[in-house]
Amino acid sequence: MQRHFFLSDNLDELQAVEDELRAAGITPPQMHVLSEDDAAVERRQLHPVEAVLRKNVVRGTERGALIGLLCAGGVLTVCWATGIAHGVAWVPVIFLAVVLLGFCTWEGGLIGIQEKHAEFRRFDEALADGRHLLLVDVDASDEQAMLRVVAQHGALEPAGVGNATPAMVVRLQDRWARFLQLAP
CATH class of the missing domain: 3.30.70 (Alpha-Beta Plaits)
Incomplete structure (x- = not known):
């Protein structure tokens, strides 16, 4: 379409x-x-x-989710590479990764709601x-x-x-x- x-x-x-x-x-x-x-x-x-x-909520949420995935992946990678998770357990590390993903996604949506939709700015x-x-x-x-x-x-x-x-x-x-x- x-x-x-x-x-x-x-x-x-x-x-x-x-x-x-x-x-x-x-x-x-x-x-x-x-x-x-x-x-x-x-x-x-x-x-x-x-x-x-009318707002850039969807794009902002997508950006926030992408940043959240990168942050969550970074936390998981650092904990795996340093061995921190083996001493403590993986549950808190995974929980932290999920919280980071959720927070970044939410924050991206809040930032997006403050912006006009990119496609409508030219008008x-x-x-x-x-x-x-x-x-x-x-x-x-x-x-x-x-x-x-x-x-x-x-x-x-x-x-x-x-x-x-x-x-x-x-x-x-x-x-x-x-x-x-x-x-x-």
């Missing part, structure tokens, strides 16, 4: 685009709107970018100027339908492409939404 970015000055137009994309077979989990005016996005029932995805100026960003995740079979809909809206400004949510995640979100509609 590939993510397409479009900038617009008008949320009403984005609402019309979302409706047309939905009619063309693109599901709500494939469309998101990023805006500084969250209340207006909510009023129009547009699909906002989730709060956790900071446009968002600060009151513009809105439409994100559409499409696979090859949906791309032509998306391009036809977007071509009908001349005020939409193409703003590039990027990495999309994995197709499996989008399909699971679709199934979950259907389940919630059918559940009692």
Whole structure:
């Protein structure tokens, strides 16, 4: 899947685009709107970018986990090489390694929550100027339908492409939404 970015000055137009994309077979989990005016996005029932995805939490957590793995591996290696673990036992050493891994992962997530998502930083100026960003995740079979809909809206400004949510995640979100509609 590939993510397409479009900038617009008008949320009403984005609402019309979302409706047309939905009619063309693109599901709500494939469309998101990023805006500084969250209340207006909510009023129009547009699909906002989730709060956790606006921040660099995932990348920060991944970095922290990697650093934690290195620290845990270092502790285990040092204890094995020096023979400390043989005198004390391996349980406290392994516990220390697990605690280091958990702490570094947690700390990485906390650092990441303070940063804007790396993919959205390039749009900071446009968002600060009151513009809105439409994100559409499409696979090859949906791309032509998306391009036809977007071509009908001349005020939409193409703003590039990027990495999309994995197709499996989008399909699971679709199934979950259907389940919630059918559940009692």
